[in-house]
Amino acid sequence: MTFFMKFSVMSALVLSAPVSAIAQEDLLPPEGEVPPPATVSNPVIQPVPGINFEPPKPVVQEWNREDARALLTFIEGISAEGLNPQDYQPNELRQALDGDEGGVSSNVDSWSMFDATGEEPQLDEVASRSFTWLVEDLRDGRTPMDDRKQWFVIDSDPDFYPTGDLMAEALEKHDVAGVLQSLNPTHPDYAVLKQALADTPESEKAKRKLIRANMDRWRWLPRDLGTQYLITNVPEYELRLTVNDQIIRTYKTVVGKPGRTATPQLAEVVEGVVFNPTWTVPQSIVKGEGLGQKVLNNPQWAAAHGYKATKGENGFINVVQQPGPGNSLGVMKLDMPNEHAIFLHDTPAKAYFNRDKRALSHGCIRTERALELGMTMAILGKGATKDEAVEISTSGEYTKVPLKKTMPVYITYFTMATDINGELNTFDDIYDRDGPVLASFDKPRERNRARVTDEEVVPIEDPGL
Structure with missing residues (x-):
């Protein structure tokens, strides 16, 4: 049985068996069957380790x-x-x-x-x-x-x-x-x-x-995405765990709704896995939608929904949703610090994964089978053994597992790409981002282009349900 077939079988075991009954060999491939790191076969360009302090060559040189x-x-x-x-x-x-x-x-x-x-x-x-x-x-x-x-x-x-x-x-x-x-x-x-x-x-x-x-x-x-990485194509609503550009596992996703909550395109690093996360409710909901007063005035309702509130002397109300199955972040989120406050996380609203069009969130990316993904990341990143990951995830307590080996995650936007079945396919331009790109090809080439965007960063506050 090949590594890829075994990984599919292991994923099925993760989904069907109680967490406590999953053996480590059922979650990860046997040692030696993980594809080896890719070698660079191109003789012309090699990755440059560290920083090159040599002065750059001139951009006008002698040509024969x-x-x-x-x-x-x-x-x-x-x-x-x-x-x-x-x-x-x-x-x-x-x-x-x-x-x-x-x-x-x-x-x-x-x-x-x-x-x-x-x-x-x-x-x-x-x-x-x-x-x-x-x-x-x-x-x-x-x-x-x-x-x-x-x-x-x-x-x-x-x-x-x-x-x-x-x-x-x-x-x-x-x-x-x-x-x-x-x-x-x-x-x-x-x-x-x-x-x-x-x-x-x-x-x-x-x-x-x-x-x-x-x-x-x-x-x-980047030309070299790395040997192991996560990549999600937003219009496809799919996340891939990838080794040497080969898909190991795929997960359906729910992405941001069009408008100010549309999911931006990022390249970040997963530094850890948070099991049983808490959610600090943004003030746009605490104050703007009256949740703070509701939690303070109705302790029984607040307890049923996992909310705890504190009120300062200045009247400021802070609301935190405690870990639990009803938490808006579910039972897992990937820690990938960025100024957009975008991350991949679980959700209690599992039914959304059954929809064909899944641009429904407030910007963050909800991931199906998130516990499986989080445990796999923790183990591959050597942040925990399988037994430790099971114990942590089932404890019901907030626990952050740092990864010794971090992993890149790419949040991309392709409207024509190979789908998870290996077929070239087209996807809906859910955020209308094709138009400017297509129009640019009809214009003369622009010189002296900027390397970074000056677009506004819109931090995502509310994972929504």
Whole structure:
């Protein structure tokens, strides 16, 4: 029996057996059957450990004609990656190769702070500029940050793969195409979308644009997502536990309602698992909806719903919902600190997982079989043994289990992607986030793009029911 089959069987045991009766070998795969960490097979780009204190290479370097012609060939075929060849000024590069300086754009000598010093400074300027723009779009994505609505992921790739260093490597090895191709996202979905683009006729313009937009979304993420991570595609309403880009387990989700409670896109780190969490009720409910006075004035009702209230001398009322099956966070939440106050958690409202459209929450992500997920995370992160996780989860007491090995979690937004069954599928654009991305592809390429968004952060207060 393969590891993946065994994990499915173990998940079924977790769901069907009493928690106290689950053996550790039933929850986790036997030692040695977890897929080993992925090795980096790409010979051009390697992850950079630590911080590189070497000064960056200049962004204008000396180009010979052979390398410049290889760059032109790459530009002419860049539509296979969902990008527009004209964005990288192939005509100017072709003219520079032909020695037709009069036809070269007049802004080539003002785009960079560095001066070309080679035998053909005009060619150096034009080729370096086109290469730089290709790197920026292949590594970071073509879509400007203003068009990535509620996208708060900070992509570390520019720090790991500086443009000048890539250019120096391409010219030293005379492998321009290889260096540029090595920037493509490594997640299997990118290759699937690329093949779909190749198979879609030019006449199907709307479909091709949607494919291109979702290819670009993969570039917005770090190129290396890690060997073990959680990833959820909000419009699909699914969460995946992933090892080496292979799905180990999936969980249905309930995500934020459209509007101010729409779930933002984040890349965070799960630092711990909270079993039997408490919920501090926000003042928008305590004061705004009168819950504070209701809890104080009706102790019997408050006790039945797990609420405890304290009132300060200044009249401030604080309400905390105690652990229990009726707690709004259920019996588990993943501790992933972030300024949006977004996290993955359980819910007592299990019936919502049976709906097809599940954009129903106040922003946080409710997860089915959350206790199974939390116990698995605690064990994989070596925060607890299986027996300890069972004891903690069934104690009914608030307990936070820190993870010795943290795990990334990616909250993404793809409207065309491989679904949990391995089939390329489209998903409803529940937050209307496709429009700006699609429109950006109809505009000229934007230069000097920001790396981070200046959109408002809307902290989520109320997990809702």
